[in-house]
Amino acid sequence: MKIHEYQAKELFKKYDIPVPKGGVATDARQARSVAAGLPSLPAVVKAQIHAGGRGKGGGVKLARTLEEVETLAGQIIGMTLVTHQTGPEGRTVKKVLVEEGLDIAKELYFSIIPDRSTAKVVIMASEAGGMDIEEVAAKTPEKIVKVPVEPTLGIQGYHCREVAYRLPVPPAGIRPFLAMVRGLYQLFVDYDCSLLEINPLVVTAQDGIVALDAKINLDDNALFRHKDIQDFRDLDEEDPLEVEASKYNLNYIKMDGNVGNMVNGAGLAMATMDIIKQAGAHPANFLDVGGGASAEMVENGFRIILSDQNVKGIFINIFGGILRCDVLASGVVEAAKKVGIQVPVVVRMEGTNVEEGRRILKESGLDLIGAASLKDAAQKVAALVR
Secondary structure, eight states: OBOOHHHHHHHHHHTTOOOOSEEEESSHHHHHHHHHTSSSSOEEEEEOOSOSOTTTTTOEEEESSHHHHHHHHHHHTTOEEOOTTTOTTOEEOOOEEEEEOOOEEEEEEEEEEEETTTTEEEEEEESOTTSOHHHHHHHOGGGEEEEEEOTTTOOOHHHHHHHHHHTTOOGGGHHHHHHHHHHHHHHHHHTTEEEEEEEEEEEETTSOEEESOOEEEEOGGGGGGOGGGGGGOOGGGSOHHHHHHHTTTOEEEEOSSSEEEEESSHHHHHHHHHHHHHTTOOBOEEEEOOTTOOHHHHHHHHHHHHTOTTOOEEEEEEEESSSOHHHHHHHHHHHHHHHOOOSOEEEEEEETTHHHHHHHHHTTTOOEEEOSSHHHHHHHHHHHHO
């Protein structure tokens, strides 16, 4: 689950991570009121969407007066903000974060991520803050500091010092920086984060260390442990079909292709998308109905696939193990009767009760296309959508 910058900073405050003073606003007048309560001007007005690159897209503005805060907030709220992470369709801005301006001496980059290849948590930092870290990694990789932490032992003092001295942090800022790194690591672990990023982390002219930005992604599978942040979820920032799928415990991710997929098992789903591409078509979604899916879940999954206007054909690829082929077939038939099928459907089933499943589909009266193998099915659906 992604959360907004202002929400991430609320978590930062719980761990005594310094952040600029400010507040969130949903209209221009409220933004002016927030700015009036700041220690001083200028103020920064920042669009709140789940994407990076907001400044380059015109979503971060500096205001020197209260009148300018109100004007800029009015321009940003309601705009469609397009960045390299939103895609060309952009995101509608519904709120802004208004914060005090800082006297910045240096910008740094800081993040904590899990490294599955080493089974460690990695602290990454760079003196090239404020830039796209991917660009830094490609052009000047020597500027990126990586410090692995063994999660069973936790963060130690030498981890923090290594990051501080390799950046380097100014001498007067060393002590607050060390405390900040410990706090951020503890936050990362306590809240089961999959990403914690600050870009930029700034050193002020007074050698203070302040998180000017904040980005946190949380592991969806661990949200049951964090009732206090479940309300942070912003459904307006998620694809409507993905939100609908989550209501039925379906693993659905919308893509921009033309072949809708229904598969059981994440690995099989990935392989299915690959072979669709090889056949010359493009997957419209990732949908794993899971090994223990019921007929109702299959029905809802089928309905969600058909709700995507870009879908020109559907590929059902099921290996019947825990999810029996007859259960899948019953769900597809029920969904088709309720929703109606306006696109061709190719079905490839193998496994438990496969003959019964094929019988149910054959006697349903639906216009379904069978396939002898995975390759055959992919080629058929690709030809149909072309």
